[in-house]
Amino acid sequence: MGSRRWQKKVARQVPPVSVGREMVAPMPSLRLLRTNYCIWSMSMEVYLDSHDLWQAIVGENVSKKKDQLALSAILNVVPEDMMTVLDAKKSAKEN
Numbered sequence: 847m848g849s850r851r852w853q854k855k856v857a858r859q860v861p862p863v864s865v866g867r868e869m870v871a872p873m874p875s876l877r878l879l880r881t882n883y884c885i886w887s888m889s890m891e892v893y894l895d896s897h898d899l900w901q902a903i904v905g906e907n908v909s910k911k912k913d914q915l916a917l918s919a920i921l922n923v924v925p926e927d928m929m930t931v932l933d934a935k936k937s938a939k940e941n
Contacts, residue, residue, distance in 0.1 A: 878924050886923070894919060902938040913937050 874893045878886045894900040894916055902908045902916035916938035924932060 873919065874923055876923065878928065890920065890923070899938075904939075908939075913939070 874889045876882070876886055876889045891900060891903075894903060897915070897919075899912055899916040899919065902913045920938060921929070921932065
């Protein structure tokens with residue numbers, strides 16, 4: 847049952863768009879649920895990597911701007927009831 851719901855959400859995702867000469871992946875529309883972490887995390891990794899932000903999750907010495915962009919992307923797809931856990935985090939890597 848859960849996988850069907852995920853398949854419907856994936857079908858609704860917007861394809862990449864062209865901005866100038868670059869392809870830009872749209873913000874992931876798959877929201878984190880208590881039952882879809884593995885699929886959600888793969889989606890977020892692809893999104894962050896496509897925007898050169900994955901380094902903020904796995905690396906050290908990342909610019910504050912890239913860290914905040916990665917953190918913003920994560921917060922945009924996390925439900926409100928999970929926000930209190932993330933509230934104390936100072937960086938994307940901590941999440």
